[in-house]
Amino acid sequence: MRGWPLLLLVSATVDAWVPGRWDHAKAFKKIGHNELACPAPQSAACCLCWNIVGEIELQLNATANDHEMDVVFRISEEKKQIPYSRSEGRILEVLDAVCNDVKAEAAGAPHKRLKYAVANACHHFVDEFADEVTGAFYNNLAPQQSTLCLGKFQVCSSAPLPKDEL
Numbered sequence: 001m002r003g004w005p006l007l008l009l010v011s012a013t014v015d016a017w018v019p020g021r022w023d024h025a026k027a028f029k030k031i032g033h034n035e036l037a038c039p040a041p042q043s044a045a046c047c048l049c050w051n052i053v054g055e056i057e058l059q060l061n062a063t064a065n066d067h068e069m070d071v072v073f074r075i076s077e078e079k080k081q082i083p084y085s086r087s088e089g090r091i092l093e094v095l096d097a098v099c100n101d102v103k104a105e106a107a108g109a110p111h112k113r114l115k116y117a118v119a120n121a122c123h124h125f126v127d128e129f130a131d132e133v134t135g136a137f138y139n140n141l142a143p144q145q146s147t148l149c150l151g152k153f154q155v156c157s158s159a160p161l162p163k164d165e166l
Contacts, residue, residue: 023155024048024121031113033106038160046156048104048121049149053133055102057144059094060085060137082139091134095126129153 028034028044038047063085070079071087084090099122106114126133132152136144149156 024117024124027117027121031117033114033117035106037105040160042156042160044104044121046149047160048102048118048125049153049155050145050160051104052098052102052122052125053145053148055098056091056094056133056137059098059101060090063090083141086137086139086141088134088138091137092130095130095133099123099126 023045025034025044028036033044035041036044036047038050042050066083066085068081069084069087071082099119102118102122104114104118129148133144133148136148136152146159150159
């Protein structure tokens, strides 16, 4: 009998760290949009992840005045040069503003609360995954949508294909 409260506490704690921790499906279902039009209809979580990571990548790649900068992690280590566009400071700047530019369209008639639901989900995404996103883009010029949305966050079962590839 004494073990039940501990078991419930442990299961609640573990649930916060398993895949699926960021899922706004209920909010989108409530307004009648289980799927969003990502290049192809996808779950709301998958489409939003794909759009958010894509917008982050777009903004990082469009960094004006990109230059090499010196970084040092410890005093005794040698300096390393990385592109400013992939520095932690630049990534955090983009994360602070990315939700202003993320768009998502719904199949069928758009709901007046869709824009609010997208912005809310985006802000929660950034809060939840800022460390993972920063780590993925830091000094890494490779595209990250598949790596993050399919692999690390596991919100997509497959990559959204452009409409002409369906």
